[in-house]
Structures are given as C-alpha cells and as structure tokens.
Amino acid sequence: MGLFAKFKAGLQKTHSKLAHEIKRIVTRSPKLDATAFEELEASLLGADLGTTITDQIIVAVKQAYETQGSAGGNVFAVARREVEKSLASNQPALRKTPGGLTVVSIVGVNGTGKTTTAAKLAHLVQARGETALLAACDTFRAAAIEQIKHWGQRLKVPVVAGAYGADAASVAHDAVTAAQARKADYLFVDTAGRMHTKHNLMQELQKLHRVMGKQLPGAPHEVLLVLDATTGMNALNQAREFNKAVPLSGLIVTKLDGTSKGGMVVAIQKELGLPIKFIGLGEHADDLQPFDPAQFAEALFAE
Amino acid sequence: MFDSLSSKLQNAFRNLRGLGKISEANASEALREVRLALLEADVNFKVARDFIERVKTKALGQEVVQSIQPGQQIVKIIHDELVELLGSANASLQLSGNPSCVLMVGLHGSGKTTSSGKLGRLLHKQGRTPLLVAADVYRPAAMDQLETLGKQLELPVYVHKGETDVLKIAREALAFAKANNRNTLIFDTAGRLQIDEPLVQELVRLRDLVKPQETLLVLDAATGQEAVNVAMHFDQALNITGSILTKLDGDARGGAALSLRSVTGKPIKFAGMGEKLEDFEPFHPERMASRILGMGDVVSLVERAAEAVDLDDAQRMEEKMRKGQFSLEDFLEQLRQMKKLGSLESIVSMLPGGAEALKGADLGKQEKEFSHMEAMICGMTPQERRNSHILNARRRQRIARGSGVSVTELNTMLNKFAGMQQMMKKMGKFQKMMARMGGGAAGLLRPR
Numbered sequence: 001m002g003l004f005a006k007f008k009a010g011l012q013k014t015h016s017k018l019a020h021e022i023k024r025i026v027t028r029s030p031k032l033d034a035t036a037f038e039e040l041e042a043s044l045l046g047a048d049l050g051t052t053i054t055d056q057i058i059v060a061v062k063q064a065y066e067t068q069g070s071a072g073g074n075v076f077a078v079a080r081r082e083v084e085k086s087l088a089s090n091q092p093a094l095r096k097t098p099g100g101l102t103v104v105s106i107v108g109v110n111g112t113g114k115t116t117t118a119a120k121l122a123h124l125v126q127a128r129g130e131t132a133l134l135a136a137c138d139t140f141r142a143a144a145i146e147q148i149k150h151w152g153q154r155l156k157v158p159v160v161a162g163a164y165g166a167d168a169a170s171v172a173h174d175a176v177t178a179a180q181a182r183k184a185d186y187l188f189v190d191t192a193g194r195m196h197t198k199h200n201l202m203q204e205l206q207k208l209h210r211v212m213g214k215q216l217p218g219a220p221h222e223v224l225l226v227l228d229a230t231t232g233m234n235a236l237n238q239a240r241e242f243n244k245a246v247p248l249s250g251l252i253v254t255k256l257d258g259t260s261k262g263g264m265v266v267a268i269q270k271e272l273g274l275p276i277k278f279i280g281l282g283e284h285a286d287d288l289q290p291f292d293p294a295q296f297a298e299a300l301f302a303e
Numbered sequence: 304m305f306d307s308l309s310s311k312l313q314n315a316f317r318n319l320r321g322l323g324k325i326s327e328a329n330a331s332e333a334l335r336e337v338r339l340a341l342l343e344a345d346v347n348f349k350v351a352r353d354f355i356e357r358v359k360t361k362a363l364g365q366e367v368v369q370s371i372q373p374g375q376q377i378v379k380i381i382h383d384e385l386v387e388l389l390g391s392a393n394a395s396l397q398l399s400g401n402p403s404c405v406l407m408v409g410l411h412g413s414g415k416t417t418s419s420g421k422l423g424r425l426l427h428k429q430g431r432t433p434l435l436v437a438a439d440v441y442r443p444a445a446m447d448q449l450e451t452l453g454k455q456l457e458l459p460v461y462v463h464k465g466e467t468d469v470l471k472i473a474r475e476a477l478a479f480a481k482a483n484n485r486n487t488l489i490f491d492t493a494g495r496l497q498i499d500e501p502l503v504q505e506l507v508r509l510r511d512l513v514k515p516q517e518t519l520l521v522l523d524a525a526t527g528q529e530a531v532n533v534a535m536h537f538d539q540a541l542n543i544t545g546s547i548l549t550k551l552d553g554d555a556r557g558g559a560a561l562s563l564r565s566v567t568g569k570p571i572k573f574a575g576m577g578e579k580l581e582d583f584e585p586f587h588p589e590r591m592a593s594r595i596l597g598m599g600d601v602v603s604l605v606e607r608a609a610e611a612v613d614l615d616d617a618q619r620m621e622e623k624m625r626k627g628q629f630s631l632e633d634f635l636e637q638l639r640q641m642k643k644l645g646s647l648e649s650i651v652s653m654l655p656g657g658a659e660a661l662k663g664a665d666l667g668k669q670e671k672e673f674s675h676m677e678a679m680i681c682g683m684t685p686q687e688r689r690n691s692h693i694l695n696a697r698r699r700q701r702i703a704r705g706s707g708v709s710v711t712e713l714n715t716m717l718n719k720f721a722g723m724q725q726m727m728k729k730m731g732k733f734q735k736m737m738a739r740m741g742g743g744a745a746g747l748l749r750p751r
Contacts, residue, residue: 045348048527051339110550110578111412111523140578142416142455143448150443195553228412232345232527234555255411258496260529283411283441 032062036075044079047263047300048232053270057082080297083266087293091250091275094121095222101179103187103212103219107205107246108226109238110193113254113280115144117226118190119151120280120288126157127286130185135175136161137168137208138192148190155285158182168192168204169211176215189220196241209246222249224277229255229262239268248272254280257287261300330362333377344595346558347531350565358384382592389560389588394545394570396517398431402480404488404513407547408506408537409521411494414549416445418521418575419491420452421583422547425573426487427458434485435460436476438509439493440467449491456580459485469505473513488513497536510541519572520546522563525555530562538567548586549575560591616640629727631688634720635680638673675708676716682706691717 040061044054057079065078096102104121106114115138122132134157138144145161152159160175162168172189179187191208194201212219225248227235242248253262256279265276276291334355341351362380396405405422407415416439423433435453437460439445446462453460461476473490480488490513495502510518520543522530537543546567548560551574560571571591576582620637623629680688682705687694694702694717703710 042348045342046528048345048529051342109525109553111414113412141448142451143444143446146447147442147444154443195550197552197554228523228525230410230523230527230529230533231525232530232555232559233343234345234525234553235527237554238525255496258410258529259498259532260527264527 030066032065032075040075040079043076043301044263047261048235049263050233050236050267053263053267056270076301080301083300084293084297086266087269087276087296089275089293091277093277093290094125095249096185097218097221101176101184101187101216101219102221103176103179103189103216104222104224105189105191105209105212105220105246106224106226106252107191107242107248108193109195110141112193112226112228112231114138114193114226115147115151115190116283117224117252117254117278117280117288118188119148119155119157120285121188121278122151122157122186123155123285124288125186126155131182132157132186132188133175133179133182133184134159135172135187135189137171137175137189139164139166139168139171140192144190144192151285169208172208172212173215176212176219180216196238196245202241202245205246223247224250224252225274226252226254227262227265227268229253229260230258231264233264233267235264236267236271239272239274243272243274248274250275250277252276252278252280252288253291256299257281262296263300327359327363330359330377334359337377337381340596341558341561344556344558345525345527345530345562346595347528347562350531350562353565354384354388354561378596382596385561385592385595386588389564389591390570390586394572395585396426396572397544398426398487398516400514400516402477402486402488403517404490404515406490406492406506406510406513406515406518406541407521408492408518408541408543409494410496410523410533411442413494413521413523414547414575415439415494415521416448416452416491417578417580418519418547418549418573418583419449419489420456420458421575421580422573423453423458423489424456424580425583426489427456431487432485433458433487433489434476434480434483436472436488436490437462438469438472438476438490440469440472441493445491445493452580459483469509470512473509477513490515497533497540503536503540506541517545518543520563520567520569522546522548522559524548524551524557524559525553526559528562530559531566534563534566538569543567543569545570545572547571547573547575548591551575552577552582556595557591558595561595629724631680631683631691631720632685634723635677635688638677638680641673675706675712678706679703679708679713679716691720 037058041054041058044057045051049057060082061075061078064082065075068078094102094104106118106121108114118134122134125132134148134152136145136148136159138148139162142164145164149159149161151157158178160171160178162171162174168191175187175189189208189212191205192201194205196202209220209223223246225239225242227238231238239248239251251265251268251274253265253276256262262279268274269276276296278288279291279296281287281289337358338351338355341354342348346354358377358381361384362377398405407419407422409415419435423435426433435449435458437446437449439449446464450460450462461472461479463472463475466472469492476488476490480486490509492506492509493502495506497503518541520534520537522533526533534546546563546569548557548563548571551557564571571586571588574584574586574591576584616636620633623633679702682702683694687698687702699710699713703713706713
C-alpha cells in the first residue's frame with residue numbers, strides 16, 4: 001500500500017466515524033453506554049454465538065441503535081432485529097418433487113438426534129396426508145435399527161432395514177426401490193452418526209448419496225444436517241465439513257427445549273447460507289416445529 | 304491455533320522487551336487474545352473472565368525472564384493455571400462397597416450408553432465383575448443397545464423390557480447382582496434435561512435407593528456455553544462425584560471441560576475417544592489444557608511414537624541420514640514405521656496447529672501416495688533398493704508393471720527420493736560445520 005493510499009484509508013475511517021457521530025446527533029439517538037454494551041455482549045456470548053458474530057452484531061447494533069432515534073427501542077430489541085434479519089430465508093420448509101418420490105437424507109455427528117428427527121419428519125409428512133418411508137441406514141451403532149423400528153411401529157411408518165454391519169449404501173438402495181414401488185411421497189434416510197473429522201466415514205456418506213442418486217436421479221433431494229443445540233463453536237466445523245462432503249440443503253436444530261439457545265446457527269447461516277428448516281423441542285413425535293426466525297431471535301435474548 | 308495464539312501474543316508483547324516486567328497496561332492486549340481463544344474453545348464466558356483475572360494477578364509483576372519471550376511466558380502461566388484447574392492428576396474411581404454402584408447421568412445423546420459399556424470393559428479388565436443395568440426406560444431401543452454392547456463385551460446385562468419403573472429395575476438388578484456374584488453395577492440411565500424436574504427427581508430417588516459410590520456426569524466435549532448450567536444443575540441435584548468427557552475424537556476444543564470443573568469442582572475421570580469400545584482413557588488434564596489452547600496433543604503423539612518406533616533403529620537411521628547413505632530400503636522402513644503410528648490424519652491433528660492445517664488438505668490422497676511408494680519399492684530387487692542408480696529403463700518398466708503404476712509415477716517418486724537424499728547430505732555437512740564452530744546448533748538439527 002502506498003503512502004497516499006494509507007492516508008486515504010486512515011481518513012476514510014475518521015470520515016465514517018464522524019459521519020456516524022453527526023447522524024447520531026441529528027437523529028438525537030442515545031449513545032450506547034458501557035453497561036448496556038457489556039450486557040449485550042454477555043447474552044450474545046452466552047447464547048453460543050461465538051466471538052466473531054458477537055462482534056459483528058455489536059457493530060451492527062451500534063450503527064442501528066445510534067442512528068435511528070430513541071424510538072428504536074432498547075439495545076436488545078435492536079439486536080433481536082439484527083439476528084432475525086440475518087436468519088430470514090424464503091426457503092420452503094421441506095422440498096417436494098412434484099409427482100414423485102422425495103428423498104431426504106438426515107446426517108450429523110453422533111448423538112444429535114438423527115433417528116428421532118427422521119421419525120418426527122415422517123410423522124409430520126403423514127399428518128399432512130402424504131406417505132412416508134424410513135430407511136435404517138445406521139448399521140453401525142448398537143440397536144440403532146431397533147430404535148427406528150420402534151418408531152416405525154409407533155407411527156405406523158414402514159421401515160426398510162438391513163443387518164448390522166451391512167453396507168449402508170445397499171440398504172439405501174433397497175429403500176429407494178421400495179419407496180418407488182410403494183409410490184411413497186417421502187423417504188427419510190437415517191444415516192449413522194459420524195464425526196466430521198473422520199475422512200473415511202465422510203467418504204462412506206458420499207457413497208451412500210451416490211448410490212441413491214444412481215437409483216433415482218436427483219436424490220437425495222434434501223440433505224439435512226442435525227445439530228444439537230447444546231453444541232458450541234464446533235457446530236460451525238461440523239456444518240463446514242459435512243457441507244464439503246455432501247452439499248447440505250438445510251439444518252435442523254434439536255434439543256431446543258432445554259436452556260440452550262443454539263446461537264451457533266447464526267454463524268453457520270452467515271458463513272454457509274444454509275436455511276434452518278426445523279427445530280426439535282422434545283422427545284415426542286409432534287415436537288418438531290418449522291423454524292421461525294422471529295421466535296428464535298426472541299428466545300435467544302430471553303432470560 | 305496455538306501457533307496463531309502464540310504469534311498474536313508475540314505481537315502484543317513486542318513492545319514489552321526491555322521493560323523487564325509484565326504490567327497491567329502491557330498485558331491487557333495479550334490477555335484479550337487469550338480470552339478470545341478461550342471463548343472460541345467454548346469456555347463459558349463467565350468462567351473465561353474469572354480465569355483471565357486469575358492469570359492476570361499471577362502474571363503481573365513477574366520479571367520477564369531474559370531468555371524467554373514474554374508471550375511464551377504468559378502462555379506458560381496460562382497453561383499451568385489451566386492444568387491446575389482441570390485437576391493436577393487424573394482421578395480414579397472410588398469403588399469400595401460390595402456391591403459398588405456407578406450411576407451414569409447426562410443429557411440426551413451425550414454418550415451414556417456407550418460410556419457405560421466402555422466403563423464396564425475397563426472395570427472388567429481391572430479384575431472387577433461388572434453388571435450393566437439398562438435403566439433407560441424412555442428412549443426406544445436403548446435397552447437393546449446396552450444388551451448388544453454387553454454381548455460384544457461378554458459382560459452380563461440386566462434388562463427388564465417393558466418395565467417402566469426405574470426403581471423396580473434397580474432393585475431387581477441389585478438382587479440379580481447378588482445372586483450372580485457381580486460386584487460392580489453400572490446404571491445406564493435415560494438422557495434428560497437438567498431442568499426437567501420430574502425426571503431429575505426420578506434420578507434422585509434412584510440414587511437414594513442404590514447409594515452409588517460414583518455418580519458420573521457424561522458430557523459431550525463439543526458442548527457450548529450450556530455446560531455450566533448442565534453441570535451445576537446435575538451437581539446440585541445429585542451431588543455428582545465426577546464426570547466423563549465424550550467424543551474427544553472430534554475436533555471440538557473442549558472448553559466445556561474447564562466450565563465443568565470450575566462450576567462443580569469435581570474431577571473429570573475419563574475421556575471417550577471414539578465409537579469403538581476400547582476408545583476410552585483416563586482423563587489427562589495436561590493434554591486437555593493444550594487442546595483448549597489449541598496447542599495440539601504432542602504428548603500423545605510422542606507416546607505413540609515411543610510404542611511404535613524402536614530407539615536403536617531410529618539411531619541407526621539417523622546415522623545413515625547424516626552420512627548420506629540413506630537408501631530406498633531405509634525409505635521403505637521409514638514409510639512402514641510411519642504407518643504404525645496411525646493414519647496421517649490422526650498424526651497431523653495431534654501436532655500444534657495441525658487441526659487447523661488439516662482443514663484444507665485431503666490427507667487420504669497423501670496416504671494413497673505413500674502406499675503407492677511402498678508398492679513401488681517392494682517391486683524392486685534388494686540390489687536395486689540399495690543402489691537406485693542402476694535403475695535403467697528396462698528395470699523401471701518392470702517395476703512399474705509389477706506395482707501397477709506408470710513409469711512416470713515411478714520416475715517422480717525416484718526424483719523425489721533423490722532430492723531427499725541430496726537434502727540429507729547437505730544437512731549432514733551443515734551439522735558437521737556447526738559442530739566444528741562449537742555452536743550448539745548441531746544439537747538442534749539432530750532429532751532426539
């Protein structure tokens with residue numbers, strides 16, 4: 001950078017700061033004081049938004065708060081609007097292939113609630129009067145197949161399963177065939193939990209998707225990453241790595257019925273632009289709700 | 304991460320040299336970096352704040368030791384403080400009664416059932432006779448899961464399917480243990496939210512009934528800010544005796560461990576390192592501290608290396624390298640030794656900054672290249688391995704055919720190897736020169 005450019009950049013900073021300050025005085029906006037600032041920072045950090053996003057939101061809030069006049073409400077109201085704005089998306093809840101089978105693959109690390117979510121999704125679709133099928137593609141974890149079969153019995157959804165240790169891709173293949181034969185509207189594929197750091201397991205997931213795509217072009221139509229709301233900053237790594245291996249189409253945040261706020265989705269949304277499609281609020285079949293940015297933002301700042 | 308943290312600290316302290324002492328003013332920027340690092344590692348923000356305060360009081364007024372850079376000095380203070388907070392030595396289970404009971408509690412999906420199985424395996428190896436008790440009456444197939452684990456481990460499991468009264472199951476299990484001479488019961492309870500009062504009360508009643516020697520909170524290492532609330536509530540309700548940190552095979556930095564310790568004061572006793580039943584270790588505070596700060600797990604790597612590498616071999620190899628007599632045969636040996644250390648992915652992730660570096664690289668490809676190299680060398684005669692310069696076109700064609708690669712690939716490998724040899728020769732000369740000059744630098748170059 002040349003000397004002149006440096007000067008210019010330095011002046012630019014001063015200029016924008018000055019403009020901001022003038023605007024603040026003209027609109028008679030209150031200045032953000034230190035305690036309000038600290039409170040805001042604490043609640044943002046406490047909700048797992050992470051330092052980068054927290055800083056960004058604080059800057060945005062400062063901008064908005066100090067220029068919109070005193071009618072804009074308190075700092076938290078402004079912050080809530082900021083978060084809501086960044087989470088808003090116009091993606092429909094669940095994609096649908098017109099007049100055919102829609103394959104939805106459920107992926108994620110261990111213990112986030114993939115099996116339960118798959119069952120809940122099947123229940124949701126059924127309640128709308130459409131038919132669903134479940135594929136038990138977790139052939140690794142002990143009793144994972146039994147778990148999804150229990151759900152199948154409970155919800156009266158047919159389950160396609162293989163044996164333990166079987167190739168998950170072959171189960172998926174059979175499931176797609178079965179779903180096509182039954183003319184089902186949706187197939188929910190419950191995959192095994194895998195750490196996003198395990199290269200070979202991620203490759204296995206790619207294979208699973210490849211096999212389904214061969215059987216039915218375009219499948220899986222929807223790839224949903226299940227995130228546990230109690231997870232901290234690592235959720236961003238999870239989303240990044242899964243998205244790299246199998247392009248994701250959306251997120252599901254589970255276990256939001258606790259005191260966890262699940263704030264890391266804001267960071268994920270910002271970096272990867274993935275819409276949050278559903279949130280899980282409990283252990284029952286109907287505890288899956290469509291995501292509402294306004295509600296989510298409000299809960300984020302609730303005590 | 305450590306690299307970046309330490310270089311950030313280095314920057315923050317650049318002006319400190321010559322001042323002689325760490326003061327409030329010159330430490331504040333550095334401590335802000337540390338706070339950010341802790342927050343990025345999911346340490347609760349209140350815990351991080353208290354921690355920084357404590358480090359500050361410790362660091363203030365300390366003379367900056369001339370030979371050490373102040374940044375490193377601060378990192379050392381922080382690291383030591385972290386280790387102390389995380390528990391100076393790993394704590395073992397206190398199982399004195401007969402029968403002894405262990406209660407596994409925690410949130411949904413934290414890994415209670417898997418950890419129960421792993422703990423059962425460990426106790427069995429230590430000569431105890433564990434009985435796994437399926438006390439999760441809510442999650443579908445949770446009992447099947449424990450039963451399957453029991454079968455894999457050849458350990459008895461007490462299961463009463465269809466029973467929804469946990470207390471009844473516990474009583475039956477105690478009787479079963481007595482009748483079958485099992486001296487340790489491990490209760491795998493259902494996952495529950497710490498704020499779900501009826502379910503927590505159920506645990507309290509279970510505890511009052513079985514009077515466990517150990518009540519262990521199972522916590523996912525990737526847990527965020529919530530770790531504080533979870534730990535506090537479970538501890539208040541059940542007075543836990545310790546905890547198990549799971550899923551440490553991921554890349555979560557595990558700041559939750561610090562939150563957990565500082566809220567409850569109870570030791571972290573075990574660490575779950577993977578899906579397999581043997582992936583279970585006593586908790587090492589030292590390693591965890593490095594992990595939280597992003598310093599990599601060099602200790603574990605060295606341990607693994609010590610297991611896999613023979614010291615005499617290593618010395619012989621070093622001698623050869625120095626004299627520039629490194630042949631393809633030695634190269635093959637090295638390749639194989641590296642394989643023994645584990646996958647490249649796991650090795651690199653243990654190095655400082657390795658997890659960060661791993662992100663962009665596809666190590667599987669590198670690994671494939673290594674196995675190709677191995678195949679190519681294996682396709683050579685011993686004579687060819689010792690003198691690579693006798694490899695003429697015919698020989699090369701034969702080797703390429705035999706090892707399933709193209710001649711070009713073989714040539715690339717040989718070129719790389721020749722480059723390596725050159726490099727080693729130069730290093731050897733350089734070391735000799737340094738030694739003659741009486742400098743200690745030669746020692747630095749020599750792998751110890």
